[in-house]
Amino acid sequence: xxxxxxxxxxxxxxxxxxxxxxxxxxxxxxxxxxxxxxxxxxxxxxxxxxxxxxxxxxxxxxxxxxxxxxxxxxxxxxxxxxxxxxxxxxxxxxxxxxxxxxxxxxxxxxxxxxxxxxxxxxxxxxxxxxxxxxxxxxxxxxxxxxxxxxxxxxxxxxxxxxxxxxxxxxxxxxxxxxxxxxxxxxxxxxxxxxxxxxxxxxxxxxxxxxxxxxxxxxxxxxxxxxxxxxxxxxxxxxxxxxxxxxxxxxxxxxxxxxxxxxxxxxxxxxxxxxxxxxxxxxxxxxxxxxxxxxxxxxxxxxxxxxxxxxxxxxxxxxxxxxxxxxxxxxxxxxxxxxxxxxxxxx
Amino acid sequence: xxxxxxxxxxxxxxxxxxxxxxxxxxxxxxxxxxxxxxxxxxxxxxxxxxxxxxxxxxxxxxxxxxxxxxxxxxxxxxxxxxxxxxxxxxxxxxxxxxxxxxxxxxxxxxxxxxxxxxxxxxxxxxxxxxxxxxxxxxxxxxxxxxxxxxxxxxxxxxxxxxxxxxxxxxxxxxxxxxxxxxxxxxxxxxxxxxxxxxxxxxxxxxxxxxxxxxxxxxxxxxxxxxxxxxxxxxxxxxxxxxxxxxxxxxxxxxxxxxxxxxxxxxxxxxxxxxxxxxxxxxxxxxxxxxxxxxxxxxxxxxxxxxxxxxxxxxxxxxxxxxxxxxxxxxxxxxxxxxxxxxxxxxxxxxxxxxxxxxxxxxxxxxxxxxxxxxxxxxxxxxxxxxxxxxxxxxxxxxxxxxxxxxxxxxxxxxxxxxxxxxxxxxxxxxxxxxxxxxxxxxxxxxxxxxxxxxxxxxxxxxxxxxxxxxxxxxxxxxxxxxxxxxxxxxxxxxxxxxxxxxxxxxxxxxxxxxxxxxxxxxxxxxxxxxxxxxxxxxxxxxxxxxxxxxxxxxxxxxxxxxxxxxxxxxxxxxx
Numbered sequence: 001x002x003x004x005x006x007x008x009x010x011x012x013x014x015x016x017x018x019x020x021x022x023x024x025x026x027x028x029x030x031x032x033x034x035x036x037x038x039x040x041x042x043x044x045x046x047x048x049x050x051x052x053x054x055x056x057x058x059x060x061x062x063x064x065x066x067x068x069x070x071x072x073x074x075x076x077x078x079x080x081x082x083x084x085x086x087x088x089x090x091x092x093x094x095x096x097x098x099x100x101x102x103x104x105x106x107x108x109x110x111x112x113x114x115x116x117x118x119x120x121x122x123x124x125x126x127x128x129x130x131x132x133x134x135x136x137x138x139x140x141x142x143x144x145x146x147x148x149x150x151x152x153x154x155x156x157x158x159x160x161x162x163x164x165x166x167x168x169x170x171x172x173x174x175x176x177x178x179x180x181x182x183x184x185x186x187x188x189x190x191x192x193x194x195x196x197x198x199x200x201x202x203x204x205x206x207x208x209x210x211x212x213x214x215x216x217x218x219x220x221x222x223x224x225x226x227x228x229x230x231x232x233x234x235x236x237x238x239x240x241x242x243x244x245x246x247x248x249x250x251x252x253x254x255x256x257x258x259x260x261x262x263x264x265x266x267x268x269x270x271x272x273x274x275x276x277x278x279x280x281x282x283x284x285x286x287x288x289x290x291x292x293x294x295x296x297x298x299x300x301x302x303x304x305x306x307x308x309x310x311x312x313x314x315x316x317x318x319x320x321x322x323x324x325x326x327x328x329x330x331x332x333x334x335x336x337x338x339x340x341x342x343x344x345x346x
Numbered sequence: 347x348x349x350x351x352x353x354x355x356x357x358x359x360x361x362x363x364x365x366x367x368x369x370x371x372x373x374x375x376x377x378x379x380x381x382x383x384x385x386x387x388x389x390x391x392x393x394x395x396x397x398x399x400x401x402x403x404x405x406x407x408x409x410x411x412x413x414x415x416x417x418x419x420x421x422x423x424x425x426x427x428x429x430x431x432x433x434x435x436x437x438x439x440x441x442x443x444x445x446x447x448x449x450x451x452x453x454x455x456x457x458x459x460x461x462x463x464x465x466x467x468x469x470x471x472x473x474x475x476x477x478x479x480x481x482x483x484x485x486x487x488x489x490x491x492x493x494x495x496x497x498x499x500x501x502x503x504x505x506x507x508x509x510x511x512x513x514x515x516x517x518x519x520x521x522x523x524x525x526x527x528x529x530x531x532x533x534x535x536x537x538x539x540x541x542x543x544x545x546x547x548x549x550x551x552x553x554x555x556x557x558x559x560x561x562x563x564x565x566x567x568x569x570x571x572x573x574x575x576x577x578x579x580x581x582x583x584x585x586x587x588x589x590x591x592x593x594x595x596x597x598x599x600x601x602x603x604x605x606x607x608x609x610x611x612x613x614x615x616x617x618x619x620x621x622x623x624x625x626x627x628x629x630x631x632x633x634x635x636x637x638x639x640x641x642x643x644x645x646x647x648x649x650x651x652x653x654x655x656x657x658x659x660x661x662x663x664x665x666x667x668x669x670x671x672x673x674x675x676x677x678x679x680x681x682x683x684x685x686x687x688x689x690x691x692x693x694x695x696x697x698x699x700x701x702x703x704x705x706x707x708x709x710x711x712x713x714x715x716x717x718x719x720x721x722x723x724x725x726x727x728x729x730x731x732x733x734x735x736x737x738x739x740x741x742x743x744x745x746x747x748x749x750x751x752x753x754x755x756x757x758x759x760x761x762x763x764x765x766x767x768x769x770x771x772x773x774x775x776x777x778x779x780x781x782x783x784x785x786x787x788x789x790x791x792x793x794x795x796x797x798x799x800x801x802x803x804x805x806x807x808x809x810x811x812x813x814x815x816x817x818x819x820x821x822x823x824x825x826x827x828x829x830x831x832x833x834x835x836x837x838x839x840x841x842x843x844x845x846x847x848x849x850x851x852x853x854x855x856x857x858x859x860x861x862x863x864x865x866x867x868x869x870x871x872x873x874x875x876x877x878x879x880x881x882x883x884x885x886x887x888x889x890x891x892x893x894x895x896x897x898x899x900x901x902x903x904x905x906x907x908x909x910x911x912x913x914x915x916x917x918x919x920x921x
Contacts (some may be wrong), residue, residue: 050529077535089526093548102544103534154534 001026001190002047002158007056008068009042009214016042018214020056024207029184029191031201033237034211040194041162043211047192048083048160049076060158077106081158082151086166088143090135090150097122097131100150107154121149124186125179141172145179152187159184161193165200177203198238202226210234232342235270241302241313243335244271253330254308259285261333263345269334273302276314279327286327287312294322363739364748370732371755374798378770379758382601385773393598397606406599407606410582414566414610417501417583421565422558424505429512429557432654437520438546440640441651448517449910450658455510456851456902457665458859458876460570461895462503464883465665467574468672468681468892470494475578481668484679495579503571506661508564512557515806519553520546538641560806563611563760569862584610585862589765597769604766608758666899673892689889705893710873718875719901721789722857725796729853730846732797733804737812738838740805760802764862771795771867792867799863800853807846812838851909855902875901 003023009016017039024030032040045051046058046066053068060081065074076083090099100121104114122128125145130138135146144164151159161180165173181204184191195201201208202222210217210225210233218230222238229235235243245268249255252262253269262269279286289305289312296302304313305326314328337345386393397407429451435441436448454462471480472489482489492498523546531541547554572583582590584607591600643650672678674685686692687704694703705711736756740749759767771794775785785791823837839846861876868877875898883891 048533050532075535076533081533083530083533085526085530087526089530091527091530091545091549093551102531102536106534106536106540150530 001028001061002030002192003059005057005059007043007046007053007058009039009046009051010054016214017046017053020209020211020214020216022207022209022216022219024190026061026190027188029181029193029204029206031205031208032192032194032211033196033198033201033208034217035196035237038211039214040196040211044083044160044162044192044194047158048081049074049079050083079158080156081160082154082156083160084147084151084162084164086163088135088147088164088167090143090146092135095132095134096127096138096146096149099135099146100153103150103154117153117155121153124152124183125149140167141176144168144172144176148179148183152183155187155189157189159187159189159191161191163194163196165195165197173200180204198242199240202238202240210237229270229336230344232268232270232338232344235336235338241273244273244276244312245269245338246271246312246330246334247310248337253285253287254310256308257285257287257330259330263337265337265339265345267337267339267345268342270336270338271312271330272335273313273315275331275335276312277329278303278314278316278318278322279329282327283329285330285332287330288325288327291322291324291326360743361745361748363735364743364745364752367732367736367739367752368748368755371736371752371801374794374801375755375758378767378774378798379762381774382604382766382770386598386601386605389598393602397599397602405582406587407584407603410584410587410603411606411610413497413572413576413581414584414607416497417504417572418562418566418611418614420501421504421508422562424501425509425512425561426516426554426558428505428509428657429514429561430516430554432509432657433513433517433520434542434546435650435654437517438641439643439650441643441647441654443651443655447654447658450662451513451517452510453658453662453906454507455514456855456906457507457662457899458570458861458895459503459507459568460574460861460876460880461669461859461899462507462661462665463499463571463574464672464888464892464895465668466499466503468668468678468888470499471678478678480678481681484677484681491579496576496581499575500572500581500583503575504565504568506665507568507571508561509661511560511564512554515557515560516550516553519550523549556806559614560760562614563802566607566611567760567762567764569765585765589862592765592769600766600769604762604770607766608762611760666896669892669896669899673889673896675889678888689893702887702890705890705897708878710878711894711897714873714875714878715897717789717873718858718898721793721796721874722854725793725800725857726850726854728793728797729800729804730808730850733801733806733808734812734834734839734846736801736805737808738834740809741812756805757802759799762799764799764860765866767799768795768863768866787869789869792864792869795863795867796857796860799860800856803853803856847909851906854905858898858901 001024005021007020008018020043032043034040042051046053049065052071052073053066055068057064057068058066060079063074064072065079066072091102094102097118100118101114104117109117118131119128122131125148127142127145127149130142130146135143138146144167147164164180165176168176177200180193193200193204202225205222207219208222208225209219212233218225218234220228220230225234225238229238229243232245236245247254247267248262248269249266251260251264252258282288287307289307292304292306292311294301294303301316301318302313303316303322303326304311305328306312307328312328339345397403400406432447432451436444436451441447467480469481470489470493471478472483472491472494473479474491474494479489480494527545527549528541531545536544566583567585569585569589572581572586573589576583577586584603588600588603588607591597591603668681671681671685673689674687675681676684676686688695688698690704691706692698692704693707694701733756736752740753743749762770771791772786775791775794777786778784785794823833828836858874859876861880864874864877865880868874875894879891879894879898882888882894
């Protein structure tokens with residue numbers, strides 16, 4: 001449904017999006033995931049038509065919507081796409097119903113149809129009772145619902161979300177995640193969702209594009225990102241907790257603990273928290289750490305220690321009081337090895 | 347003792363500032379006004395009957411009132427259109443030379459309206475009321491009366507003067523319109539025109555109303571322009587009529603006219619206030635710094651740029667150049683020939699200009715210069731400090747009746763013709779009050795009257811900027827335990843700096859360009875530049891008047907440049 005071919009975007013000579021290609025089928029929920037400044041918002045704005053790519057093509061289905069080479073760009077409204085802004089961008093001088101109505105008016109829908117669409121959208125988001133209120137008079141969570149209602153009322157084929165949950169508190173965020181998925185399922189539209197929160201990506205996405213420095217680090221299903229991260233960046237970015245990336249050099253963990261199973265290079269070994277054990281005494285592959293924090297989680301405990309400035313996290317069932325100096329036993333084999341550039345070797 | 351004090355403290359925190367401001371405003375504004383009102387009623391209301399229902403009332407009130415209304419509405423409309431158009435160009439489009447247009451569009455306010463009126467006369471004056479014509483007559487054109495005198499020139503001159511006010515207010519509001527709001531509208535496929543009329547304009551409506559009402563209030567109480575351009579053909583406005591009444595000693599009728607003028611302005615400003623305070627008024631500040639999105643003007647880019655440039659030059663550079671030429675040319679018919687510096691530095695010569703020496707030989711020029719500067723600085727500081735405190739009180743403390751009173755009182759001086767305000771000050775403070783000595787003839791009285799007169803500007807700018815700062819920001823500072831004045835100094839002032847710079851600028855230039863108040867309250871021992879210029883002009887020495895006006899203009903320009911440098915750091919957010 002959405003396909004990108006070598007899309008690039010430069011601002012005054014700086015490449016913020018660099019040679020991005022991927023495609024997702026109709027009805028997919030694509031999450032663009034990455035730290036701030038990675039180019040994910042610019043990607044979204046190019047999909048919306050608010051920015052033009054400086055290279056490559058963007059297609060919605062068979063329809064070419066933007067071509068950086070020829071400078072062709074379909075205006076936003078002709079792309080059949082809706083966008084929810086991080087700030088919600090509700091028009092403050094219109095009521096809730098007025099906000100939802102305005103795009104429909106612009107699209108010249110008959111009054112009868114507009115009324116039905118407004119009622120339907122407000123119904124779906126549970127904001128019917130707010131119809132005559134102004135945006136300044138309702139809460140942040142309610143504003144978010146209004147923004148969603150305004151976006152879905154014209155029934156776009158593509159729904160775009162620019163970090164829509166980042167201004168909400170944690171409880172509301174969980175609630176709105178569910179709300180968003182409901183809207184996605186009900187409309188069947190293809191969604192593209194920008195976030196820096198990997199939990200949102202993991203819980204909502206059918207496809208995830210992890211971005212860093214304007215490039216796609218990995219494009220995969222959420223579970224594949226966890227199972228087979230293609231770079232040290234991805235391995236360190238996803239997962240709760242994220243996998244440990246322990247520096248290795250000359251076949252030694254942290255440059256000090258020799259292990260014949262390690263390759264003789266400088267880089268990082270990926271070790272999942274659930275494969276690290278607490279050790280009572282020194283032995284092969286044990287590393288002494290200073291206790292940093294303990295996080296109870298789902299009846300187990302995440303134990304994080306620091307060794308040579310490197311944070312290492314283990315999961316344990318033990319409920320004992322932990323001493324301030326403890327030992328971790330590393331697994332016989334790393335789950336993955338990355339070279340010093342962060343590329344995966346094995 | 348401690349228990350009542352403890353009870354008092356929370357209410358002080360809630361009402362203290364508002365109450366203090368209310369008290370100051372009573373002394374500065376309400377008391378002189380009450381004096382006028384009482385004096386008009388003391389005589390049994392005879393003055394009221396004379397003005398409203400007598401053989402004289404047609405000439406005393408109804409005709410001047412009609413003229414005043416026409417001028418006020420035309421100027422408000424013209425200012426909003428012109429100022430709004432330029433603000434839109436500068437803030438929302440890709441028109442070339444935006445920073446310079448933004449700068450030039452604020453300049454007309456630096457030019458006193460009597461300067462623009464003098465400049466108009468130097469071009470369009472005809473010989474109808476005696477004396478030589480202006481430049482156009484000198485070139486052989488016959489200038490019709492409607493273009494030389496009366497309503498049309500007054501309106502044009504006042505629009506050229508006050509549109510800067512509307513521009514400043516609307517541009518500030520436009521630059522806070524969240525870029526996302528426009529993009530959200532673009533996503534719907536709305537046309538540029540529809541986004542402008544459906545989204546942008548409604549969002550800045552409060553600013554448009556504020557700009558329009560300021561221009562209206564300024565126009566109806568302006569004295570210099572109708573006096574210079576209307577009086578020679580007996581076109582009276584309420585302010586010139588009032589001036590005439592007081593000048594010929596009929597102070598009570600003058601006070602009645604002043605009260606009626608206040609009433610007229612109040613009705614219109616009341617309507618504006620009601621719209622501003624409705625629930626649709628809103629702050630559009632959001633956490634994420636919105637990137638400004640500019641409309642591309644396409645083929646209209648150059649024509650619109652040319653139009654903007656023409657407006658800017660016609661209202662700023664041209665009047666100044668005309669005044670300069672007119673201060674050098676012996677004959678008003680040919681402004682560009684036989685130039686001489688006599689009017690500036692010439693020694694007294696019986697054969698030239700009836701023996702008048704150049705202005706720099708005038709014994710009072712230097713003392714007028716220093717008095718003007720010191721008075722201006724003092725008034726500006728006092729008015730803006732008060733204005734900011736009032737703005738803070740109005741936004742942070744909502745006290746049922748008191749807040750409204752503070753808001754109304756601080757805006758009131760705007761509606762008071764300067765000349766009546768000055769007379770009210772003499773009426774109240776001219777005689778000793780209890781142990782306090784009479785203030786008449788002191789610079790303090792002049793300073794107090796000017797401070798009160800400048801308050802509306804100071805409060806308006808203070809209010810516009812303080813309102814943009816969300817309550818959260820102040821509360822965040824409050825959480826640190828910072829006291830009220832500490833927060834004001836460390837948080838509110840830096841955030842409001844840009845608006846305050848504009849406020850300082852506007853009031854300083856207004857003080858040194860003010861004529862209506864100073865002409866009545868100045869002391870003969872320490873004259874002011876504006877008064878000096880006026881006395882030259884009333885004696886028929888136009889070249890000298892123009893030269894002194896240019897001195898005022900130079901000071902205004904320097905003040906403007908200093909303020910621009912001060913806020914230069916933040917210019918990019920504006921244009």
